[in-house]
Amino acid sequence: MPRRGRATRSAKSGPGSMLLHKLVMFGDGGVGKTALVIQFCLQDFVEKYEPTVEDSYRKSVHIDGASCMLEVLDTSSDEQYAAIRDDWVREGEAFLLVYSITSRSSFSRVKLFHDRILRVQAATGCEPSPICLIGNKRDRISEREVTTTEGLNLALGLGVDYFVECSAKNNVNVENAFFDLVRVLRVQGEIKKRRYEKKPGLFGSQLTMPSGENDLDSGGDKLARCLLHAVRTNNVKEAVEFLNAGADPNTQPTLSGSALHAAAAFGYLGLTNILLKRGARVNATAAHESGTSPLQDAAIGGHLEVLKLLLHHGARLDQESTLRGTALHAAASRGHTQVVEYLLKQGADATKRGGPYEFALHAGAWYGSESVVTSLLNGGADIGAETADGCTALHMSAFTGSLGVIEILLDRGARRMMNAVSEKFGTVLDAAGDNGHFEAVKILLEAGAKTHFGDRERDGHAVKPTILDPEQRAPSKLAMLPSDTDTHIEGLYDAVEGGDGGNHQLVLAKCRP
Numbered sequence: 001m002p003r004r005g006r007a008t009r010s011a012k013s014g015p016g017s018m019l020l021h022k023l024v025m026f027g028d029g030g031v032g033k034t035a036l037v038i039q040f041c042l043q044d045f046v047e048k049y050e051p052t053v054e055d056s057y058r059k060s061v062h063i064d065g066a067s068c069m070l071e072v073l074d075t076s077s078d079e080q081y082a083a084i085r086d087d088w089v090r091e092g093e094a095f096l097l098v099y100s101i102t103s104r105s106s107f108s109r110v111k112l113f114h115d116r117i118l119r120v121q122a123a124t125g126c127e128p129s130p131i132c133l134i135g136n137k138r139d140r141i142s143e144r145e146v147t148t149t150e151g152l153n154l155a156l157g158l159g160v161d162y163f164v165e166c167s168a169k170n171n172v173n174v175e176n177a178f179f180d181l182v183r184v185l186r187v188q189g190e191i192k193k194r195r196y197e198k199k200p201g202l203f204g205s206q207l208t209m210p211s212g213e214n215d216l217d218s219g220g221d222k223l224a225r226c227l228l229h230a231v232r233t234n235n236v237k238e239a240v241e242f243l244n245a246g247a248d249p250n251t252q253p254t255l256s257g258s259a260l261h262a263a264a265a266f267g268y269l270g271l272t273n274i275l276l277k278r279g280a281r282v283n284a285t286a287a288h289e290s291g292t293s294p295l296q297d298a299a300i301g302g303h304l305e306v307l308k309l310l311l312h313h314g315a316r317l318d319q320e321s322t323l324r325g326t327a328l329h330a331a332a333s334r335g336h337t338q339v340v341e342y343l344l345k346q347g348a349d350a351t352k353r354g355g356p357y358e359f360a361l362h363a364g365a366w367y368g369s370e371s372v373v374t375s376l377l378n379g380g381a382d383i384g385a386e387t388a389d390g391c392t393a394l395h396m397s398a399f400t401g402s403l404g405v406i407e408i409l410l411d412r413g414a415r416r417m418m419n420a421v422s423e424k425f426g427t428v429l430d431a432a433g434d435n436g437h438f439e440a441v442k443i444l445l446e447a448g449a450k451t452h453f454g455d456r457e458r459d460g461h462a463v464k465p466t467i468l469d470p471e472q473r474a475p476s477k478l479a480m481l482p483s484d485t486d487t488h489i490e491g492l493y494d495a496v497e498g499g500d501g502g503n504h505q506l507v508l509a510k511c512r513p
Contacts, residue, residue: 024073024088026113027098028106032136035168037072040178045169063179089120094130094185101135102143114158130184131160134177139167149356224251231259234268249280257286264294267303282315292321299327302336317348325355332360335369344379351382358387365393368402383413390422398428401437410447419450
């Protein structure tokens with residue numbers, strides 16, 4: 001039976017002995033929320049456990065010279081308990097959103113949990129709380145369905161404070177996730193103590209601040225953080241007040257960029273216009289190592305009107321970042337057809353290389369958007385373009401099993417390079433078969449696709465063909481065999497790794513005002 005109640009798993013703190021922080025974990029079932037909290041609190045990994053309804057754990061920790069008690073609430077993803085999720089949000093001071101890198105469906109549902117947190121806090125008048133995004137099960141790299149880049153993109157798009165990939169099983173980055181979230185919570189608390197007061201004036205309330213506040217580095221940084229907070233919460237009145245008080249719209253108080261980056265990412269047209277008129281630099285790059293631009297932030301969010309406004313103010317179509325490529329790459333990677341078509345009409349180069357997918361066509365094929373792929377092909381994209389490891393757009397769609405995209409690419413001329421061999425995926429038939437996409441395998445076989453019998457490279461090591469017993473073959477692999485009784489056929493490979501397995505973590509914002 002599911003667990004219910006508030007079982008404390010460590011010694012309770014005495015009254016007033018130390019500060020208590022309440023953290024709440026949300027995420028789909030099976031992503032490892034319970035495993036993460038047990039690893040953090042008890043330094044143990046539990047492989048199997050009963051489904052959780054609501055369970056709390058406490059742990060006394062010492063972070064940066066200060067002790068505190070953490071109470072971590074582990075919650076259920078079962079829809080029958082959806083009605084009490086609002087109560088869980090009200091209880092929390094900070095939140096951990098968890099998905100599994102082996103489950104795309106758990107990744108796609110993160111935004112639903114994030115939206116609920118924001119909705120409940122807005123309804124109760126609470127300010128946004130610090131949020132950490134966790135991609136768990138990074139020890140299962142060969143089963144990866146969500147790349148590190150996709151996780152980072154989601155974190156930046158949601159405006160969360162921290163993103164990290166963890167392994168509850170191997171205790172990798174688990175403590176970092178909890179400790180850094182507490183650090184953000186502490187800084188937020190300090191900023192609240194130093195908030196500017198308002199005094200009634202002839203034309204309404206006005207901000208009051210110490211004389212010469214803008215002349216101090218600390219004062220300017222404080223104003224910039226307050227401006228960023230107002231923009232993130234779409235509070236136009238407060239944003240204008242901070243700008244009038246001297247806040248610099250080009251200061252980047254967090255790694256995710258300036259106030260203009262935030263306005264563009266969230267799609268706030270009015271605030272974007274105000275910031276541009278107040279001198280915000282339209283082509284500024286964010287401080288984090290990937291260096292995204294406001295135009296790329298608007299494009300990946302599908303905010304067409306904001307994107308048009310940025311272009312009107314001189315945003316560069318060809319500006320690149322390592323995380324997103326150009327705005328065209330960014331829009332294609334999220335399936336935003338209208339944005340893709342508008343950028344193409346404005347002269348965006350559909351053949352330009354950049355970003356994690358290298359080509360916009362590959363990004364659209366990976367996402368599985370038939371309309372984006374069609375628009376890019378109509379806009380001059382090269383259907384035969386290959387990435388550095390020899391992947392075509394057809395490889396991408398075969399790997400993800402996007403049947404509609406596969407058929408479009410085949411109809412538009414991809415048949416001629418159908419048996420090209422990628423170092424990462426092999427042929428397109430290998431890419432589809434290795435990932436269990438039976439229908440995709442059938443389509444490709446009918447089109448004349450072949451499997452590759454040579455060794456492939458993965459992380460610098462040769463991947464040998466495997467010979468499967470008939471009892472072990474998945475349906476997609478059976479479709480690749482000349483007969484059901486041939487046990488000596490080669491060319492059946494281990495699952496393709498879907499992303500970088502390195503130790504990736506990024507603090508998106510060390511504080512939020």
